[in-house]
Amino acid sequence: MTDIELPDGSPFGPDNLPYGMYSTGDGAPRVGVRYGDIVVDLALLLDDPVFAAPTLNPFMAQGPARWAEVRERIQAAIEGPVPDEAVHPVREVRLHLPIAVADxxxxxxxxxxxxxxxxxxxxxxxxxxxxxxxxxxxxxxxxxxxxxxxxxxxxxxxxxxxxxxxxxxxxxxxxxxxxxxxxxxxxxxxxxxxxxxxxxxxxxxxxxxxxxxxxxxxxxxxxxxxxxxxxxxxxxxxxxxxxxxxxxxxxxxxxxxxxxxxxxxxxxxxxxxxxxxxxxxxxxxxxxxxxxxxxxxxxxxxxxxxxxxxxxxxxxxxxxxxxxxxxxxxxxxxxxxxxxxxxxxxxxxxxxxxxxxxxxxxxxxxxxxxxxxxxxxxxxxxxxxxxxxx
Structure with missing residues (x-):
């Protein structure tokens, strides 16, 4: 387990937590959230398969009540130790188009x-x-x-x-x-x-x-x-x-x-x-x-x-x-x-x-x-x- 350290003055603190799509090596894109200089894998952090999708669209389609619930769960989870396999320095991952653009x-x-x-x-x-x-x-x-x-x-x-x-x-x-x-x-x-x-x-x-x-x-x-x-x-x-x-x-x-x-x-x-x-x-x-x-x-x-x-x-x-x-x-x-x-x-x-x-x-x-x-x-x-x- 890993305790994630947030750099002083980071614009990616617990009040932000932006979503994106990342991959490592030859792996498929997965949903991550940025916390400081770390990308946290949400499927592993929250044990939720919607975040193993290759785009944010399935999660976004679940609506505002679900968005609020997940945000609260992420904020609570990153305060403690996070599974090692869910933690990736942002400089070591490849970032992808975060959404499948409809129009x-x-x-x-x-x-x-x-x-x-x-x-x-x-x-x-x-x-x-x-x-x-x-x-x-x-x-x-x-x-x-x-x-x-x-x-x-x-x-x-x-x-x-x-x-x-x-x-x-x-x-x-x-x-x-x-x-x-x-x-x-x-x-x-x-x-x-x-x-x-x-x-x-x-x-x-x-x-x-x-x-x-x-x-x-x-x-x-x-x-x-x-x-x-x-x-x-x-x-x-x-x-x-x-x-x-x-x-x-x-x-x-x-x-x-x-x-x-x-x-x-x-x-x-x-x-x-x-x-x-x-x-x-x-x-x-x-x-x-x-x-x-x-x-x-x-x-x-x-x-x-x-x-x-x-x-x-x-x-x-x-x-x-x-x-x-x-x-x-x-x-x-x-x-x-x-x-x-x-x-x-x-x-x-x-x-x-x-x-x-x-x-x-x-x-x-x-x-x-x-x-x-x-x-x-x-x-x-x-x-x-x-x-x-x-």
């Missing part, structure tokens, strides 16, 4: 980000389109290209049309970008024809992950009218390997910024689901941005309510993301198209002037949030390196 929707919930892009793309016009403050704008992404942190990102190819060119050309994206986001994982779904109200958010959402929604801005600019993002987004979306339970974020809940005009009734109420999450974006190991999630205009509860208001079903493993997180200051912008103002204001990264991503570049996004009694809740990292086009 993926990406929103556009930051007023600062939306306004910046409006100023870039529609100079002289109102930066926000007429619908933006009435509903959480989003698009339906591609679940099959959601990948776990550490997966290489092959530079996408497609059509692009530079200003001044008469006709489009085909080739690798020359304006490859990132979007620093927070994603939310549906655990308990809903039936076709039902709606999930804002007040029911915590009954359906299991937890949160970090998201990097890679974006090929030149492909996107040519294709997005009139139906929105497609090939400029669908080639890859990276997520962190740890799912932070919604219960771990109670101390991080904050009011939303004031919403004017008041949203329609189906988007009102449900308690405060603004979240005080601080992100950090590193480009080749140098911090270039600190996006603050607390600045987001639309809450994840409103996103889920809007996503299902037409009767669309939600499924276990659905992932919906916030869209780029940006604050009012330049150093708080969560996409490089904003940070470099469309490439016209290069920034210095490791002594080099940069605008968009080059082959070999690596981006790492990390985040923490307030926990109980002054503790911090860690999300870990979502990391991706750009590989040449094929």
């Amino acid at each position: 993926y929707v990406d929103f556009y919930a930051s007023e600062h980000h939306a306004a910046n892009l409006g100023r870039l793309f529609r100079p002289g016009s109102d930066p926000l389109l007429p619908n933006w403050k009435h509903l959480p704008v989003g698009y339906h992404g591609r679940a099959g290209t959601v990948v776990v942190s550490g997966t290489g990102i092959v530079r996408p190819c497609g059509q692009r049309k530079d200003p001044g060119e008469a006709v489009p050309a085909y080739g690798p994206s020359r304006r490859l970008d990132i979007e620093a986001e927070l994603g939310f994982v549906v655990g308990a779904g809903s039936a076709l024809g039902e709606r999930i109200g804002v007040e029911s958010f915590a009954e359906h959402v299991f937890g949160a992950v970090l998201v990097n929604d890679w974006s090929a801005r030149d492909l996107q600019a040519w294709e997005y009218q009139p139906l929105g993002p497609h090939l400029g987004k669908s080639f890859a979306t990276s997520v962190s390997p740890w799912v932070v339970p919604l219960a771990a974020l109670e101390a991080a809940r904050v009011p939303l910024p004031r919403q004017i005009p008041a949203p329609l009734p189906y988007l009102r109420g449900g308690g405060h689901w603004g979240l005080d999450v601080d992100l950090s974006v590193e480009w080749n190991g140098e911090q270039v941005s600190r996006p603050p999630y607390r600045e987001m205009y639309w809450s994840p509860a409103q996103m889920l309510a809007h996503m299902t208001v037409n009767g669309a079903s939600a499924r276990t493993g659905d992932l919906f993301a916030s869209g780029t997180i940006s604050g009012p200051a330049k150093h708080q912008r969560g996409a490089f198209i904003e940070l470099t103002w469309g490439g016209s204001e290069p920034i210095t990264v490791k002594g080099e002037e940069r605008t968009f991503l080059l082959d070999g570049d690596e981006v790492a996004i990390s985040a923490t949030a307030p926990g109980p009694n002054g503790a911090r809740i860690g999300f870990g990292e979502v990391v991706g390196r750009v590989l040449p086009a094929v």
Whole structure:
């Protein structure tokens, strides 16, 4: 038996306990929980076969009462000795995609980000389109290209049309970008024809992950009218390997910024689901941005309510993301198209002037949030390196 030592100040203490999928050697993925620098095997810790599954989905489908019960059992069990075979240093395991992604929707919930892009793309016009403050704008992404942190990102190819060119050309994206986001994982779904109200958010959402929604801005600019993002987004979306339970974020809940005009009734109420999450974006190991999630205009509860208001079903493993997180200051912008103002204001990264991503570049996004009694809740990292086009 092993007594697990928690390092001082660890963001993975008993108030966090994020879930993930891990494997050792040639073994199949199993469910683990992170405690300090240790991955604890839950099937062995709790003697429960649901945690021997190759994904979190079977456990998430059991619903919020079961999530709460298991969380209490884990917190009690890690206080004492843990079976030796259940204990693995995190540096010695392989981490996998934590969920089988059912559907993926990406929103556009930051007023600062939306306004910046409006100023870039529609100079002289109102930066926000007429619908933006009435509903959480989003698009339906591609679940099959959601990948776990550490997966290489092959530079996408497609059509692009530079200003001044008469006709489009085909080739690798020359304006490859990132979007620093927070994603939310549906655990308990809903039936076709039902709606999930804002007040029911915590009954359906299991937890949160970090998201990097890679974006090929030149492909996107040519294709997005009139139906929105497609090939400029669908080639890859990276997520962190740890799912932070919604219960771990109670101390991080904050009011939303004031919403004017008041949203329609189906988007009102449900308690405060603004979240005080601080992100950090590193480009080749140098911090270039600190996006603050607390600045987001639309809450994840409103996103889920809007996503299902037409009767669309939600499924276990659905992932919906916030869209780029940006604050009012330049150093708080969560996409490089904003940070470099469309490439016209290069920034210095490791002594080099940069605008968009080059082959070999690596981006790492990390985040923490307030926990109980002054503790911090860690999300870990979502990391991706750009590989040449094929």
